[in-house]
Amino acid sequence: MSDSEDIYMQEFDVSYRFPVYFTRGVFDPENTVLHDCMSSFSNGVVRKILVYVDDGVCKAIPGIGDSIRNYLESFSDSFELANEPEEVPGGERTKNGWNVVRNIMSSMGEGHLCRHSFILAIGGGSVLDMVGFAASLVHRGVRVIRIPTSVLAQGDGGVGVKTGMDEHGQKNFVGTFAPPVAVINDFDFLKTLDDEYWIGGLSEAFKVAIIKDPEFFDLLCDKAGELKARDDEVIEDVVRRAAILHLDHIRNSGDPFEFGTARPLDFGHWAAHKLEIMSNYRLNHGLAVAIGIALDSYYAFRKGFLTEAELDRILSAFQDAGLPIWDKVLNSKTESGELVVLKGLEDFREHLGGMLTVTLPDGIGKKIEIHEIDVGIVAEAIKYLGERISRR
Ligand SMILES: NC(=O)c1ccc[n+]([C@@H]2O[C@H](COP(=O)([O-])OP(=O)(O)OC[C@H]3O[C@@H](n4cnc5c(N)ncnc54)[C@H](O)[C@@H]3O)[C@@H](O)[C@H]2O)c1
Numbered sequence: 001m002s003d004s005e006d007i008y009m010q011e012f013d014v015s016y017r018f019p020v021y022f023t024r025g026v027f028d029p030e031n032t033v034l035h036d037c038m039s040s041f042s043n044g045v046v047r048k049i050l051v052y053v054d055d056g057v058c059k060a061i062p063g064i065g066d067s068i069r070n071y072l073e074s075f076s077d078s079f080e081l082a083n084e085p086e087e088v089p090g091g092e093r094t095k096n097g098w099n100v101v102r103n104i105m106s107s108m109g110e111g112h113l114c115r116h117s118f119i120l121a122i123g124g125g126s127v128l129d130m131v132g133f134a135a136s137l138v139h140r141g142v143r144v145i146r147i148p149t150s151v152l153a154q155g156d157g158g159v160g161v162k163t164g165m166d167e168h169g170q171k172n173f174v175g176t177f178a179p180p181v182a183v184i185n186d187f188d189f190l191k192t193l194d195d196e197y198w199i200g201g202l203s204e205a206f207k208v209a210i211i212k213d214p215e216f217f218d219l220l221c222d223k224a225g226e227l228k229a230r231d232d233e234v235i236e237d238v239v240r241r242a243a244i245l246h247l248d249h250i251r252n253s254g255d256p257f258e259f260g261t262a263r264p265l266d267f268g269h270w271a272a273h274k275l276e277i278m279s280n281y282r283l284n285h286g287l288a289v290a291i292g293i294a295l296d297s298y299y300a301f302r303k304g305f306l307t308e309a310e311l312d313r314i315l316s317a318f319q320d321a322g323l324p325i326w327d328k329v330l331n332s333k334t335e336s337g338e339l340v341v342l343k344g345l346e347d348f349r350e351h352l353g354g355m356l357t358v359t360l361p362d363g364i365g366k367k368i369e370i371h372e373i374d375v376g377i378v379a380e381a382i383k384y385l386g387e388r389i390s391r392r
C-alpha cells in the first residue's frame with residue numbers, strides 16, 4: 001500500500017434557502033410581512049434582535065427608529081430588541097477599511113448576541129455589505145435579515161450571497177460568502193433615494209437583461225424615459241425582475257460561491273470597479289457599471305458578438321434612462337502612456353483567480369466568455385463613446 005492510499009475522504013453539502021418578500025410599508029403596524037418572516041424562525045424561545053439602519057435612510061425618514069422599535073415591541077413574546085436601532089454611515093465611504101466593521105462587531109458583542117440571534121440590516125448595498133460582513137464574522141455567523149433600501153440593493157446586492165469591504169486599494173478586496181436568512185424588499189424606501197442612486201441602480205437591471213433576458217431588455221428600452229422620470233410602477237416591475245434573474249442565476253449556475261473563474265453577473269464590472277476608485281467614488285457603483293457595460297458592449301460589437309443595431313439599442317436606452325456611457329476619467333493615463341482603466345483587468349483576474357474571464361453579450365439575452373482583451377479596442381471604445389455623448 002502506498003502512502004497516498006491512506007486517505008479518509010470527507011464530504012458534505014450545506015444547503016441554503018431564503019425567502020425574498022416584496023412589500024410596501026414594512027414597519028407599518030398593519031403590515032405582517034416582517035412579523036410572519038421572523039415568526040417562521042421562532043420556536044418558542046425568545047431571540048435577541050439587533051437593528052442597523054443606513055444613516056441616509058434615517059435622515060430621509062425621520063422617526064424610522066421609533067417605527068422600528070414600535071413594530072418590534074408588538075411581538076416581544078418571541079423577540080427581544082438587544083439594543084436601540086443603530087445608525088451606520090451609508091454610502092461607499094462606510095466600506096473603506098475596518099472601523100465601521102469593528103464598531104458593528106462591538107455592538108453585537110455588547111448586545112450579547114449569539115448564533116441564534118438576528119440582525120436586521122436596513123440600507124443601501126454598502127451598509128448591507130458591511131453589516132453582513134461583520135455579522136458573518138461574529139460567532140462565525142449571526143443570522144441576517146436584509147431590508148435593502150436602494151434600487152441596486154433590492155434588485156442585485158441585497159438578494160445575493162456576498163458581503164464586501166474595500167481594502168488594499170481594491171473594491172471588495174475583503175469579504176465573505178454569507179447568504180441572508182430572509183430579504184424584504186420594501187418599494188416605499190425607493191421614494192427617498194437620490195437620483196444618482198435611483199438611476200444608477202438601473203445599470204444592474206440592464207446588465208442581467210442584456211446577458212439573460214431579451215424580453216426584459218425590450219421592456220427596459222421601452223420604459224427608459226419613464227425610468228428616468230422615476231415612475232413608481234415601472235421601477236417595481238424592474239426591481240422584481242432584476243432580483244429574480246439574479247436569484248435564478250445564483251441558484252442555477254452551479255457555482256453560487258464562485259469557485260470557478262467566470263462570473264457572468266460581473267459583466268461590465270472589470271472597468272466599473274476601477275472607475276469607482278479612479279474617480280475617487282464620484283462615480284457610484286451603479287453609474288460606473290453603466291460605463292463598464294457601455295465599454296464591453298462596444299467591445300462585443302467589434303468582436304462580432306453584437307450587431308451595430310444591438311449596440312445602438314443598449315447605448316440609446318442608457319442615454320434615455322439618464323445612465324452615463326462615458327466619463328472623463330476614462331482618458332487617464334499612466335506615466336508610460338497606458339490607460340489607467342486597463343489595470344482593472346488585472347485586479348479582476350486576480351480577484352476571481354485563474355485565467356482572465358470576461359463575460360460579454362452574445363446577441364441580446366445570451367453571453368459568451370472571453371479570456372483575452374485587445375487593449376486597442378478598449379481605447380477605440382473610449383473614443384467612440386466620448387464622441388457619441390458629444391453628439392447628443
Ligand atoms: N454584495 C453584493 O453582492 C453586491 C452586489 C452589487 C453591489 N454591491 C455593492 O453595493 C454598493 C452600492 O449600493 P447602492 O447603490 O445601494 O449605494 P449605497 O449603499 O452606497 O447608498 C447610496 C446612498 O444612498 C443612501 N440611501 C440608501 N437608501 C436610501 C433611501 N431609501 N433613501 C435615502 N437615501 C438612501 C445611502 O445613505 C448612501 O448615501 C457598492 O459598494 C457595491 O459594491 C454589493
Ligand SMILES: [Zn+2]
Pocket residue numbers: 204269285289
Ligand atoms: Zn455590481
